[in-house]
Amino acid sequence: MSNLLPPLDCSLNVAQLLDFYITHENRNAAYSFTDATGANTFEISRFEFSRAAHRVAHLLRPQRCGLDGQVVAIVTQTDVLIYQTIVAGCIVAGLVPFPISHRNTSVAIFHLLSNVESHRLLTTKGSLGHLVEAVASENAAYELSIEEIPLLGQIYPSSRPMKRISLDDVALYLHSSGSTGFPKCIPQTHRNIVHQGAMDAIVDAAKLSPRLAVGHLPAFHTIGLIAHILFPILNSGTACLFPLASTATEYNIPVVPTAENVLENAKRANATGILCAEEGHSHLVWGIFLFSQGVNVLPVYGATEFGVPTTVKRCQAELDAGDWAWFRFNSRVNIRWEPQGDGTFECQFLTVPETHQVSVENLPDTKGYATKDLFKRHPTKPDLYKIVGRLDDVLIMANGEKTVPSPMEDVMGASPFINGAVMFGRERNQVGVLIEPNPKYQVDPTDERQLVEYRNLIWPVIEEANQIAPAFAQIYKEMILVTQPTKPLIRAPKGTVIRTSTTALYKQEIEALYDTIETSGNAGVDVEPPSSWCxxxxxxxxxxxxxxxxxxxxxxxxxxxxxxxxxxxxxxxxxxxxxxxxxxxxxxxxxxxxxxxxxxxxxxxxxxxxxxxxxxxxxxxxxSLNNAKVAVEKMIAKYSAGFETPLSFHHKRRAPSTKQVVLLTGSTGGLGSHILEILLRHPAIERVYAFNRPGRIPVSERQRGAFVDRALDTTLLASQKLIYLEGDTAQEDLGLPREVWAELRDTTTVIIHNAWNLDFNKTLSSFEPHIKGTRNLIDLARQSPTASGVRFLFTSSISSAQNWDQRRGPFLEELQLDASVAIGSGYGESKFWRHPASRPLRSGLARSPGLLETGAWSTTDWVPAIVKSSIALRGFPSDPSGTIAWITPEAVSHTIVDTALSSETPPFAINLVHPRPVSWDFIMSSLASTVQLPLIPFGDWVQQLQDRSTTATAKDIEKIPGIKLLDFFKAAVAGAGNIKFSTSKAQTVSESMRLLEPLRAEDAKQWMQYWREFLA
The missing domain is CATH 1.10.1200.10 (ACP-like)
Known part of the structure; x- marks a missing residue:
């Protein structure tokens, strides 16, 4: 008799580990339980369990007849001790057990059986006969032997020698939960099981809590394997179970676990801890509550595919700091953290043959397992991680932002008023949530009064969830859907909500909600009016x-x-x-x-x-627009004040340098990316400050993404010339630390101001931060100590000439003093600059939509909106008198850089439009021919937009984005879009402009190719 444990170094397979206990007569308790009265305690040693496994092996495979490796399915409701003895007995017998949840449907069970070619099923016919008989009757052509599990009193030993089993042979099968479809079969080799049993979390748990209450955990689940076998059999822990329901001669259905009887039996069995497996949304919320009540909470992370790779030992300082919910991974595993670009990482386990053999290998480039679990790193302790969601649960919104719903769903799911919560919003501009009320608070979602009252009831917890969400993922009252009593959330057998199936179930209601929100319908049905309309x-x-x-x-x-x-x-x-x-x-x-x-x-x-x-x-x-010119004049006066007064200098003038230092704003945009590429290649450039607004994704990643999207050379981004800055031009010192601003002031020789928000819906006042930012940049240039001063280039827009009187001929490349030429959209008005005092500092640059030689053209621009809308309207707009002077961003960028670096004083303004325009109908015909559609008069096309806009649903707006630019297109029909521009000065400044070839039909085909996903 001894308490010796077997080595977990893969020198023994699982069956041999059990034999180790027989050979060494390990009589220490592996399992402990009381009788129903609680008066008597029983214990099963590792020696007795191993002998019992041999008895089961003899019952299931007498004299070891038949072939090794046959898969035996186990679909049963029985005591944990009996269940796991059968599992162990199968392994001893050279069979491969496959525990299957009895909560699966007959179709799902057959799916699993056929996947592993199992023709033998052990069950408890008294409780599950109807289920297994359905499996057999629905699949009569499939050979299937259905057998009753052995009774407790039937088990006796067999001493026949066993064939040597390889560590990489399948020891047993487990299955996934089926949260994303049918459950998947997951083989567990002897090596997998031994490696999992040697993990720190299990080894240390046996020391921290040697008597662990685990009888309530499902025996068919991975957690059952861990708690019922790895913890007590491969380690020194004692598993505290429920009283046995079955007797030596009679089978009985085991006790159904409840919160109350789990706690009661843990007390009776003198358990020192309870192992819980929270599968719902509320594990973090309840963990916080338990921790606040003084309970020692030790979280673990694991899965069937890779075991439990985290540790449970924590220092008191971490617990005192509230870091109990963060995971630390053990030294036996090798993790690759795959960044997702939003501060989260996917956890990927790389196979370590000596210490961590994963059960499933799915990585394309190496051996290992991609979990699809998303983690974030602790802000100050880099070896601590917290899980925040699933990669396949991430909602990628229409604007490209990513929302991880799980943390918010956790908060909502913990409310006593809510039974479950599922967020939605994939490829939409706003997220929403589907709420299943607690049955005590069930409402009829078609009853407006009940719906309003329930939304108000749960609003505090929605606000709590919003506190941990980024601004773009906030949930509004209007975006709360409530489930119907006859259509509950769809759940897997273990209780988790199956997101895809649930959102599919409520697809019609979700789309109707977006139709209401995104169109002219009334979403504010529960809004109380103000006390008066004054x-x-x-x-x-x-x-x-x-x-x-x-x-x-x-x-x-x-x-x-x-x-x-x-x-x-x-x-x-x-x-x-x-x-x-x-x-x-x-x-x-x-x-x-x-x-x-x-x-x-x-x-x-x-x-x-x-x-x-x-x-x-x-x-x-x-x-209407009677006061628009006055507003523009006031804005000009406001931000031109003080130009005549020189700024005082507190530093010495510097001699001009032969090398140029450029401050470029908006480098991550379409045109900005092209300008940046040229600057980084140019030998006269010493340094480039790439200035952009802060974002959730690091600016370096945004810049790389912009280069990739436009087929630019990403290797240039490693240049020592490039320095990224994040700030806000509208703030004092550009939102930069003072010393960084001072460095810009002292070293910059050229400023290219390219950053501006393109939005034809906003009025002039909404662009004031951009205008203020432009003045701040000009003032930065005015304070330069460089003797030759700073050259300031401002990328304006052809929209700043939107009200030009075409009877006056082409729009000239010169100072425009009359603000009325810019009146129309707030965007064009905001880009009208004319104060002469700023003349030494800049050249105003007008530009039209950017194209790429690769065909790339931002899908948010108005031309792609015309194309997508035309496909839906079954015709492209025709304007026989119209011309198109669109220009490639390569040409625009080269001209801007040529102007910036010119040794001569550049013109005040140059028009960057194509010097050789082509007819509107030529380009529209080229676009239309790729989809075999006709041209229709522009006026008729706009009228179709108008007609569709009055009853447009959210789907209509997605298919016909031109609806959102209706006023813009109306102005084009009125003639505002046919302004001619002089380009003589632009051609003088830039050879790229002089040598531009006219647009071709092939260009149109390239644009359509680039837009193929947008147009689908």
Missing amino acids: AEDLELWLKAHASLIADRDIHGGRDLFEQGFDSLKATFLRHRIVGALRNSGADATSGVQKITQNFVYAHPTIEDLANAIAGSVRGDATN
Whole structure:
């Protein structure tokens, strides 16, 4: 008799490990349980368990007849001790056990049986006869032997010698949960099992909690293998089980675990710990609660494919710091952390033959397993990680942002009012959530009053979930769907929600919700109107709703879009305005017709909105663009003030350098990427500061992605010339540390200001931060100590000439003093600059949409919107008198760089449009021919857009993006799009402009090829 444990160095397979206990007569308790009364305690030693396994082996394979390696399926409800003895007995007998959940359907069970060619099934016919008989009857052609499991009293030993089994032979099969489809068969070799048994988490758990309550855990599950065999049999732990229901001569259904009887039996068995396997959303929330109550919580991470690779030993300092929920991985595993570009990493286990053989190898480039589990790294302790979700659960939104829903679902799922939560929003602009109410709080989601009350009830927990979400992943009240009682969330046998099946089940409801939100419908049905429709009361009401939508305090006098608003938030606010008007009296309801789609853009402050709504209710006449020129003049005056006064210098003038230092803003954009590539190649450039706004993804990754997308040379990004900066031009010192700003001031010789938000819906005031940022950059240049000064180049837009009188001939490359030429969209107005005092610092550059020789052209531009809309409308717009002067970004970029580095003083303004335009219909015909569609008159095409916009659903807007630019296209029909531009100065400055070839039909085909996914 001894307490000797076998070596876990793969010198023995699993069957030999069991024999080790017989040979050495290890009589230490492996299992412990009481009788039903709790008065008597029974213990099963490792020696007795191993002998019992031999008895089962003899019962299942007398005299070891038949072939080794036959798969025996186990679909049963029985005591853990009996279940795991049968599993061990199969291994001893040279068979391959396959524990299968009895919660699977007959179809799923047959799927698993046929996958591993199992023709023998052990069961408990008294409780599961109907299930296994269904498997047999539904698949009559499949040979299947169904047998009752052995009774406790039937087990006796067989001493026949066994054939030597390889460590890499399959010892048993387990299966996945089936959360993403049918459960998958996962073979476990002897090497897998031995490696898993030697993992630190299990070895140390046996020391930290030597008597562990595990009887409630499912024996068919991986956690059952770990808790019922690896912990007590391959290690020194004692597994505390429930009292046995079966007797020596009679089979009985075991006790169904509940929270109460798990705790009670843990007490009776003198357990020192309880092993839990939380499969729902609330494990982190409940862990925090238990930890706050003084419970020692030791989280582990694992899966059937790779075991339990984490540790459980933690130092007290980490626990005191609240880091109990973070994982540390043991030294037996080799992990490759695959970055996802958003601060998260996929965990990939690389095979280590000596210490960690994964059960499934699925990596394309090496042996190992990609888990699809996403982790984040501890901010100060780089060896600690926390799981945040699944790669296949990540919602990639329409704007490319990634939302990991699991942490938010965890918070919501922990609410007593909520039974389950599933977020949705893939390829959409906004996420939403499908909530399954706790049965005690079930509501009829078609009853508006009940729905509003339930949304209000759960809103505090939604706000709690929003606190851990990025701004673009916030959930609004309007985006909460509630399940129908007859359509619960679809779950796998272990209780986890099957996301894809659930969202498919509610596809119609989800699409209807987006139709309501993204179109002109009323999403604000539960919005209470303001106390009155006077401007003063409206300001308070609007401020409250805008603050809720933006999840921050909104200031009434500041532009909403400076305070975190975007197109979606503007849509939500507009819907709430419309909802409040419709819920009011007849006088107010009449104002609904005046709340246009771009209402919030047209009145971008709370004060402006309040006055506009009050005016619409009073029936005031609409004041169109009469004051637009005055607004432009005021903006020019505001940001031109002080140009005549020289800035004081507190440093010495520097002699001019032969090398140039360039500050380039907006380098990650389309044109910016091309300019950056040319600058990095140019021998006259000493340094390039690539200045961009901060983002969730590091600027270096964004820049690389921009280069890859445009087929530019990514090796240039490793250049020592390149320095990335992240800041905000509208802030003091450009949002940079003072010493960095000072370095820019002292070293920069050229500024190329290219960063500007392209949005034809915004008004001039919403672009004020960009205008302020331009003035800040000019002031930076004005303070330069360089004797020759700084050359400042500003990339303007042809939209700044949108109101040019075509009777005056081509738009000239010179200073324009009349602001009326820019009146139209806020975007063009914001790019109109004319103050003469700024002349020594810059050249104004007008540009048109960028193209690539590779065909790449941003899908967010207006030309791709025409093409996609035309495919849906079954015709492309024709304009026989129109011309197209689109130009490649290579040509634009080379001209900008030529101007920046020219030894001569460049012209004040140059027009970067194609010097050899082609007809509009030539390009449209070339595009249309690739999809075999005709041309239709531009006016008819715009009228079709107008007609479709009145009843457009979210799907319609996705297929016809031109609806969102309807006003822009109306202006084009009115003649605003046919302005001719002079290019003589541009051709003088740049050889690239002089030698440009006209656009060809082949160019159009390349664009269509690049857009193929966008157009699908």
